[in-house]
Amino acid sequence: MMATTAKLRIEELTKQINYHNHLYYQEDKSDISDFEFDKLLEELIELEQKFPEFLSEDSPTQRVGGSITKEFESAAHEYRMLSLGNTYSEEELSAFDERVAKGLGHRNYEYFCELKFDGVAISLVYENGKLLRAVTRGDGTKGDVVTENVKTIRNIPLHVKGENIPIKFEVRGEIFLPRKEFEKINAEREAQGDPLLANPRNAASGTVKMQDSSIVAKRRLNCYFYQLISDEADINQHDQAMALLERWGFNVSPTYQKCTGINEVFNYIDSWREKRHKLPLDTDGVVLKVNDYDQREELGFTAKIPRWAIAYKYQAESAESELLSITYQVGRTGAITPVANLSPVSLAGTTVKRASLHNANEIERLGLHEGDHVLVEKGGEIIPKITGVLVEKRNQSALPVKYINHCPECGTSLVRKEAEAKHYCPNFKSCPPQLLGRIEHFVHKRAMDIDSLGTERIRALIDQGYISDFADIYELVEKTDQLLGLEMSQDQYQVADEGMLYLALHKALFGLTDGLSLSTIQQFLASQSTAPLEQTLKAFQTFIRESKKKVAQNIGTIQKLESVLVAYPFPKIEDYLPVPIVLSLLIGKQVGITRLKELSAQAHTIHGIILKAGVSLTSDQEDKIKKLKSNTFQEGVISNMVEGINASKQQPFGKVLFALGIRNIGENTAQILAKAFPSIDLLKEASTEDLLAINGIGETLVNSLQEYFASSENLEVIRRLQDHGIQFELEIVEKPSLGNSLEGKKILASGKLNHFKRDEIIDFIESHGGQYVKSVSKSLDFIIEGEDMGPSKKEKAQKLGVKLISEEDFLKMVEK
Numbered sequence: 001m002m003a004t005t006a007k008l009r010i011e012e013l014t015k016q017i018n019y020h021n022h023l024y025y026q027e028d029k030s031d032i033s034d035f036e037f038d039k040l041l042e043e044l045i046e047l048e049q050k051f052p053e054f055l056s057e058d059s060p061t062q063r064v065g066g067s068i069t070k071e072f073e074s075a076a077h078e079y080r081m082l083s084l085g086n087t088y089s090e091e092e093l094s095a096f097d098e099r100v101a102k103g104l105g106h107r108n109y110e111y112f113c114e115l116k117f118d119g120v121a122i123s124l125v126y127e128n129g130k131l132l133r134a135v136t137r138g139d140g141t142k143g144d145v146v147t148e149n150v151k152t153i154r155n156i157p158l159h160v161k162g163e164n165i166p167i168k169f170e171v172r173g174e175i176f177l178p179r180k181e182f183e184k185i186n187a188e189r190e191a192q193g194d195p196l197l198a199n200p201r202n203a204a205s206g207t208v209k210m211q212d213s214s215i216v217a218k219r220r221l222n223c224y225f226y227q228l229i230s231d232e233a234d235i236n237q238h239d240q241a242m243a244l245l246e247r248w249g250f251n252v253s254p255t256y257q258k259c260t261g262i263n264e265v266f267n268y269i270d271s272w273r274e275k276r277h278k279l280p281l282d283t284d285g286v287v288l289k290v291n292d293y294d295q296r297e298e299l300g301f302t303a304k305i306p307r308w309a310i311a312y313k314y315q316a317e318s319a320e321s322e323l324l325s326i327t328y329q330v331g332r333t334g335a336i337t338p339v340a341n342l343s344p345v346s347l348a349g350t351t352v353k354r355a356s357l358h359n360a361n362e363i364e365r366l367g368l369h370e371g372d373h374v375l376v377e378k379g380g381e382i383i384p385k386i387t388g389v390l391v392e393k394r395n396q397s398a399l400p401v402k403y404i405n406h407c408p409e410c411g412t413s414l415v416r417k418e419a420e421a422k423h424y425c426p427n428f429k430s431c432p433p434q435l436l437g438r439i440e441h442f443v444h445k446r447a448m449d450i451d452s453l454g455t456e457r458i459r460a461l462i463d464q465g466y467i468s469d470f471a472d473i474y475e476l477v478e479k480t481d482q483l484l485g486l487e488m489s490q491d492q493y494q495v496a497d498e499g500m501l502y503l504a505l506h507k508a509l510f511g512l513t514d515g516l517s518l519s520t521i522q523q524f525l526a527s528q529s530t531a532p533l534e535q536t537l538k539a540f541q542t543f544i545r546e547s548k549k550k551v552a553q554n555i556g557t558i559q560k561l562e563s564v565l566v567a568y569p570f571p572k573i574e575d576y577l578p579v580p581i582v583l584s585l586l587i588g589k590q591v592g593i594t595r596l597k598e599l600s601a602q603a604h605t606i607h608g609i610i611l612k613a614g615v616s617l618t619s620d621q622e623d624k625i626k627k628l629k630s631n632t633f634q635e636g637v638i639s640n641m642v643e644g645i646n647a648s649k650q651q652p653f654g655k656v657l658f659a660l661g662i663r664n665i666g667e668n669t670a671q672i673l674a675k676a677f678p679s680i681d682l683l684k685e686a687s688t689e690d691l692l693a694i695n696g697i698g699e700t701l702v703n704s705l706q707e708y709f710a711s712s713e714n715l716e717v718i719r720r721l722q723d724h725g726i727q728f729e730l731e732i733v734e735k736p737s738l739g740n741s742l743e744g745k746k747i748l749a750s751g752k753l754n755h756f757k758r759d760e761i762i763d764f765i766e767s768h769g770g771q772y773v774k775s776v777s778k779s780l781d782f783i784i785e786g787e788d789m790g791p792s793k794k795e796k797a798q799k800l801g802v803k804l805i806s807e808e809d810f811l812k813m814v815e816k
């Protein structure tokens with residue numbers, strides 16, 4: 001390469017790497033995989049070695065990738081926190097070992113091997129046995145002080161007790177979010193319609209840097225320690241240090257091993273390649289460190305990494321699979337996400353049957369054709385992705401995947417806004433998932449507060465035609481006898497292209513057979529998780545024979561199932577069966593499979609299909625169909641719901657206004673509006689000037705309001721809600737005056753209080769003549785400092801010279 005081209009390439013790589021570092025360390029996101037990132041860095045290192053004249057001091061090869069943020073106080077590290085060299089190849093690892101041997105002049109050394117935990121590095125400083133501060137790695141020289149957040153991690157000792165504990169010492173480790181916690185958080189986020197966290201590492205890193213420690217505490221982070229630094233402790237080797245850490249009560253992963261010679265290291269690496277997926281956290285490689293401290297000193301450091309340690313990173317595993325079909329999921333905002341259904345393959349410790357395709361661009365980029373053989377990869381991300389297509393294996397006649405142009409849930413034509421990658425279903429009002437989102441908002445705790453109407457129940461009621469707007473909820477009260485026996489959960493179904501309904505395989509096999517329990521069938525299927533459907537059905541027949549339950553009849557049904565599956569090649573979804581096929585085996589003679597297919601695209605449950613088909617069933621058929629269905633609404637659930645619905649009629653006007661989900665009207669704005677216009681009629685009649693005169697109301701809001709009231713449909717829903725007795729007027733309650741000890745005082749409360757909830761403290765201050773202010777500013781008279789007040793707020797208050805007083809002192813002040 002010529003010097004001029006090298007210079008240009010170095011500049012370009014520097015720019016790219018800085019960009020990815022910023023994303024990764026500051027925003028906790030990544031555009032590319034670690035492997036791709038490490039490739040860029042490696043290329044830069046090589047070029048800089050060949051052309052040292054272009055090596056600049058602040059090249060990303062010379063610096064640790066992170067930096068400090070503005071949100072936290074920063075602190076200098078007494079000993080720099082470095083990065084690690086890394087490699088993906090065994091040759092390079094051997095080369096590293098040669099360098100160590102050469103550096104020391106002999107082979108008389110040991111390696112200490114640990115797994116490379118995929119989290120965020122943390123440094124804890126202890127003095128007199130007490131945790132003094134916790135600091136992130138930052139730029140390696142100084143980092144963010146995140147002590148309050150770190151204190152919420154349960155197994156980090158706040159006090160270290162025991163003999164011979166140095167007056168001062170530092171420990172370093174990796175904070176991580178256990179995979180189970182990560183999955184739990186994402187399940188919750190999915191249920192709430194919030195965007196999912198990409199992977200546990202980014203989630204851990206984002207959590208450590210949160211401003212509110214009480215949220216951090218809820219996230220159940222964990223930490224593994226791997227380094228002790230102390231001038232006082234009498235240790236000369238890393239294994240001794242680790243033993244001390246364990247004795248002092250620090251959490252050390254029991255996965256380490258001391259190795260003599262690089263071959264033992266290779267064995268360690270191999271032994272963990274698969275096993276590591278069973279650990280409670282993500283790991284991305286192995287770190288080997290020279291065990292002896294004197295030898296470490298002899299080897300020394302480069303600008304960025306120690307010469308006595310290196311990380312070997314496992315290549316992201318990839319596997320070959322076959323594209324069976326694509327399903328299109330509709331989110332609560334109407335956004336469409338295509339998901340590839342794949343033939344099952346075993347990958348990174350789990351069986352993969354689905355991969356995200358993100359959007360139409362991704363399908364185009366891959367050039368995906370029907371039935372393609374694809375490569376799937378599982379990096380740090382939980383949801384695998386398709387990284388390539390094996391074009392040479394493509395069937396000559398295969399057609400390119402055609403993106404849908406109608407919403408699979410409601411049939412509306414999709415739209416794609418300019419410059420956006422995703423398609424949307426514009427049917428905001430009645431597209432089922434979008435309606436679900438609006439109803440969930442309506443019943444939310446902070447709106448109408450009907451907690452007996454959870455997501456699953458709402459979805460069931462929407463899909464079966466009981467709810468299509470807010471007012472319908474109040475009409476359920478008169479339909480309780482129809483609700484009895486309705487299918488409650490949607491978990492066992494999937495909706496595919498053109499709205500076709502699929503049923504989970506375990507339910508289908510349960511309903512189609514006799515004498516086998518659901519749990520034995522589930523156990524059987526779990527043992528078959530990597531087998532394709534055809535094989536599973538064959539194995540199931542053997543299983544039936546061994547079970548000795550109604551063998552002839554059950555095997556007959558499964559064989560019939562096999563032949564219908566061949567005769568009607570519906571798109572495949574692994575672990576699911578097309579509902580028309582399943583039902584055809586039970587009631588096919590009366591209805592016919594074409595009709596069942598039509599019905600299956602209209603009704604969203606088996607219950608619904610049977611109703612629409614209008615057939616009369618024998619009691620045997622009825623029993624079997626009951627086995628296919630999910631749990632149903634029972635009396636207890638229904639009376640619970642009715643109670644919640646009736647109670648919601650007491651919710652005050654401000655909450656009702658928020659519940660209506662008018663665009664741009666959040667909880668606070670709704671309260672402000674309700675105070676200024678204490679009835680829906682006054683609000684509807686308010687002029688633009690009236691509205692703009694109110695503090696906090698801007699033009700966008702006025703537009704949303706006017707647009708909302710211009711719709712006759714909305715007015716009709718309000719009218720029906722009024723008929724049901726929902727509060728559309730503000731009840732004026734005089735706030736009792738309890739005194740004037742806070743007369744003229746501007747007050748803010750921050751952190752957790754012992755005697756008051758959030759609303760209560762505001763009422764309390766106001767009823768004593770004070771004024772509650774929502775943000776830290778100079779005009780405050782004082783701040784009531786609760787437990788775990790956010791560090792940034794505190795810092796700001798101190799900067800502005802605003803007095804902080806404790807809750808106890810505040811109460812004393814009021815008593816006087």
Ligand SMILES: NC(=O)c1ccc[n+]([C@@H]2O[C@H](COP(=O)([O-])OP(=O)(O)OC[C@H]3O[C@@H](n4cnc5c(N)ncnc54)[C@H](O)[C@@H]3O)[C@@H](O)[C@H]2O)c1
Nearest residue numbers: 020024030032033034037083084114115116117121226287
């Ligand atoms: N995808 C992207 O866009 C992107 C961008 C930047 C960085 N990255 C990735 O992040 C990493 C950046 O490297 P880095 O400079 O943070 O160093 P590194 O993460 O590769 O290695 C150093 C870090 O490893 C951690 N570690 C985990 N287990 C350890 C153990 N047992 N002993 C010692 N340390 C242990 C420590 O936190 C230490 O700070 C690379 O893996 C890189 O691929 C990715």
Ligand SMILES: [Zn+2]
Nearest residue numbers: 407410425431
């Ligand atoms: Zn739709």
